[in-house]
Amino acid sequence: MRVIFIMSDSFRRDHLGYLGNKWIHTPNLDRLSKECAVFENSVVGSWATVPNRTDLLIGQYGFRERPWSPLKPEDITLPMDLAEKGVRSQLISDTANTISRECNLYRGFSAWFHNRGQEGDPWCTRTDVPFELKCPLDGVRYPAERWHQILMNRAHRQVETDWFAPGTFTLAINWLTQNRKLENFLLWIDTFDPHEPWDPPQHYIDLYDDPNYNGRVFEAPTYGIRRKIGMTDRELKHTRARYAGECTMVDHWVGQLVITMEQLGMLDDTMLIFTADHGHYLDYPGDGGLIGKPSATGPDGNWKASKDPKENTYHPLYLTMARQPLLIRMPGQKKSKRIRAFAQPADIMPTILDFFGMKVPGRCQGESLLPLIKGKKKSIRPSAYSGLHRRMSLVTNERWAYCCWLGMRPAGLWDRKADPDQKKDVARKHPDVVRKLHKELVTFLRSVGAAEDYIEKHDPML
Numbered sequence: 324m325r326v327i328f329i330m331s332d333s334f335r336r337d338h339l340g341y342l343g344n345k346w347i348h349t350p351n352l353d354r355l356s357k358e359c360a361v362f363e364n365s366v367v368g369s370w371a372t373v374p375n376r377t378d379l380l381i382g383q384y385g386f387r388e389r390p391w392s393p394l395k396p397e398d399i400t401l402p403m404d405l406a407e408k409g410v411r412s413q414l415i416s417d418t419a420n421t422i423s424r425e426c427n428l429y430r431g432f433s434a435w436f437h438n439r440g441q442e443g444d445p446w447c448t449r450t451d452v453p454f455e456l457k458c459p460l461d462g463v464r465y466p467a468e469r470w471h472q473i474l475m476n477r478a479h480r481q482v483e484t485d486w487f488a489p490g491t492f493t494l495a496i497n498w499l500t501q502n503r504k505l506e507n508f509l510l511w512i513d514t515f516d517p518h519e520p521w522d523p524p525q526h527y528i529d530l531y532d533d534p535n536y537n538g539r540v541f542e543a544p545t546y547g548i549r550r551k552i553g554m555t556d557r558e559l560k561h562t563r564a565r566y567a568g569e570c571t572m573v574d575h576w577v578g579q580l581v582i583t584m585e586q587l588g589m590l591d592d593t594m595l596i597f598t599a600d601h602g603h604y605l606d607y608p609g610d611g612g613l614i615g616k617p618s619a620t621g622p623d624g625n626w627k628a629s630k631d632p633k634e635n636t637y638h639p640l641y642l643t644m645a646r647q648p649l650l651i652r653m654p655g656q657k658k659s660k661r662i663r664a665f666a667q668p669a670d671i672m673p674t675i676l677d678f679f680g681m682k683v684p685g686r687c688q689g690e691s692l693l694p695l696i697k698g699k700k701k702s703i704r705p706s707a708y709s710g711l712h713r714r715m716s717l718v719t720n721e722r723w724a725y726c727c728w729l730g731m732r733p734a735g736l737w738d739r740k741a742d743p744d745q746k747k748d749v750a751r752k753h754p755d756v757v758r759k760l761h762k763e764l765v766t767f768l769r770s771v772g773a774a775e776d777y778i779e780k781h782d783p784m785l
Contacts, residue, residue: 324654325593326675327499327510327584330379331488331573332372332418333518334599336365336648337607338570348530348571351578352597357659358652359595360696365649365666366707366719367601370640371616372420374712375600375668376428376513382672382687386710387773393427399686401672403431405509408681413502415495416513417487419444432511438491440476441515443469452478457540462553464519464543464615473520473543483524488516488569492576496583503587509675512580517569518603519543527568532561540565546615548636549606551624554614562614563605594678595652596671602644609643609744616644618711619731632731639726639735640717641745645709653696664695664702665719667709688771706760708767718760718767725760727783734761734783750783757783 336342340349341356342363368378369386377385380400394400402412414421414435421428422437423444429435440446443465454471456463463470483489495512502508516523520543525534538555541562545552549559577597584590604613617626619635628635649666651674669689676683677691694700710716718725724737724745736750736757750757761783 324506324679325508325510325589326678327495327580327593327595328512328671328675329577329580329595329597330376330418330511330513331517331577331597331599332513332515333601333603334570334573334648335602335605335643336599336646337602337643338567339648342648346531347567349574351574351581352648352650355577355581355595355597355652356650358656359650360653360656360660360662360692362649362651362662362664362666362692364663364707365598365647366642367640367645367647367709368667368669368707370645370709370711371601372418373426373428376421378668378689379671380428380431382669382683382689384667384669384688384708384771384773386712386716387768387771388712390712393425394430398430399684400431401675402433402509402511404672404676404681404684405679406431406433408507408679410507410509410679411505412509412511413498414511414513415491415498416511417441417491418513418515421513436494438487438494441487442518442520443472444476445472446476449475449478457542458544458558459539459553462539462541462545464545470543477522486516486522486524486572488514488573489576492580496580499580499583499587499589503589507679514573516573517566519566521562521565521569523565523568523572527572528564529568530564530571531567532564536561544614546613546617546626547620548612548624549614550612551620552614559606559614566603566605591655593654594675595650597648597650598668598671599647600668601647604641604644607643609641611638611641611745613638613641618714635731637715637728637732639724639737639745640709640711640715642719642724642739645707645717645719651692651696660696662695664700665704665707666692666695667704667707670703706763706767708764716764716768718764720760723756723760725757725764727761727764736760 340353411433414432417438452475491514604610619628621628673683673691690703706720726735735748737745
């Protein structure tokens, strides 16, 4: 039995054809979805990059107790459990946060490989690469030194496999070819694309914008309120094109991996999972006018918020960010199955252990998704629970999205049916719903051992 898990960082679910997008090219994932369980309500647990992957690897919700931090010494990861049954695990990643920057998310894997250089990873020094900007420095998310490192890291590119996602998938394809006789394995592919900087090969950008565009280029725009940080509508169109191009690039290489699986005869005995850790705001409907991933903005609209909480605007975790794509193809599956039940990252570890016939340990707080896929259950939880460490918590159900800031500002409530773009906060109109969902949040946090007194005593209407 084999499992291939693919993480594509910051891939918006509404940029996929099989989920309704009409203009972005994702033919390979669209084709794959016709042979998968399509989870229509997959919602992030702990936000963002490192907390999300921690949920995935230990099967727990960490957003109330764990900041952006390495795994704890006592954490037992998915690959460590699999090793007990003799299952080999391989991590192939270009996401610097999984391996460098003092994070140890490779822990327990039989082997791991870091395709280095992404997002300013200190990978090389190039004195022949000048510091260049195509927009003002205050329009770039990264400081000058780190942006120069990004320029140095990508200066060698000539062919597509020199880019990060193509190179990472090529490594994974080679690993599959070399290990095709291995009967039991977990291959974990973690690519940072389409996370910024948005710098795919030019032909991907040309699919979505005028090839002769000569305006300012925001490859990694600073986070904040889009209009306040100074990006024009025309520049936004080009920025969206760069992001869409990265989505199509990832889609192409997922297709190459699936072709390899078919050539190696792996489609009939391998579970294939594709997901993302969250979306990315690009001032689309439902993004609240934001770009990037800000949870708060200062008076100038920039994500570098004021030290005085009264001067800041606190933004909810909008569902365009919180909802994720999730595809699971069972061995030999030929038909699509749409699943409305709520799924979350903490469910992935129990699902994989269940697939290998292993008992899910009691420390896991997620649930196996196999009963949903096999039709033995219709749901595993009434709502999805998400959050940013000690800043906000989100409860999502079929009707409502409830966000609680615990004293930073009053709670927010959005009616998903009447207001799918979350334009109007109706908390004051429905205080009974607010208090009901806050009570549900407290009950959930208690169930995972994370409810503190101040959460229980907090009045969400204040």
